[in-house]
Amino acid sequence: MALTRAFEEHEVPPELRRLYGEVGAALDLPFVPTLFKLLSAMPQYLRPAWKDLAAVVCSREFQAGAQALQEIAHSAAVSGGWSFSDQPQVLAADKFSNTDIRVIGGTIGLFARATAQMGLLSRLMQRGYSGGQKGRVTGSRQASALAQMIHLQVPNEREAGLRVWLIYSDIKRTTGSKNVLSLFRALSPFPSYLASSWLDCKRLLADHAFITAREEINRRVRALLTGLPVRDHRAILKDLVPADWREIEETVDGFARLLPQFILLTAVWQRSFPSASRLIGAA
Helix, strand or coil: CCCCCCCCCCHHHHHHHHHHHHHHHHHCCCCCCHHHHHHHCCCCCCCHHHHHHHHHEEEEHHHHHHHHHHHHHHHHHHHHCCCCCCHHHHHHHHCHHHHHHHHHHHHHHHHHHHHHHHHHHHHHHHHCCCCCCCCCCCCCCCHHHHCCCCCCCCCCCCHHHHHHHHHHHHHHHHHHCCCCCCHCCCCCCCCCHHHHHHHHHHHCCCCCCHHHHHHHHHHHHHHHCCCCCCCCHHHHHHCCHHHHHHHHHHHHHHHHHHHHHHHHHHHHHHHHCHHHHHHHHHH
């Protein structure tokens, strides 16, 4: 059975809190992706797996691959002609200020980048428990001020009110996921906007052309793994029993299956914030 409890920073021991900080710095994110919070229930796996993958995630090759994946998704979104409802207009109707609209647009751009990174990283984790692969990476960049100084509040699922909980239930039912991605939980303080955004997402998820494009994104994710090294995690984690590996595999496999569609969805969503997209591209 897949791991379902996401442990927040205040719920884990100091060693895992440090690991959370390393993950945020390596991915250049002001939050810790949900997958790591789930896998923290298996620290005997997460600690050595991250030790193996940390240098890869920090490498120029991994970052270039994630950037290429984001650009591929953006190109697919443009080619497909998909867009959400006019996002600045939707937010303005909800009494968001111009400043808040720019913040929301920038946040969607941030998640577009994070989703591409996690799409690659979840596939690397899969390779780790499937025998590993050879490769080579060079160099690493310094963590930016974004990861070091800013914290993005992503509420836990348990903090949801009734209206948000109903949206979460529909997200899980529609996607087959056992967890709600950080992207939606970050928007939970704004239930009306979350509901509107989810309806746009749900409409696209049922579009046959979108499904075809999603499968192409999935194929490109696998292709971009070439040359990124990962050790055979089963060989170095011999103390884990088969039941542990089943939980780990089901959790990681679930994310690896879901992320290609969300890589494309966030590209479409970001496109609906034209001024925010330009700001993210110039950053």
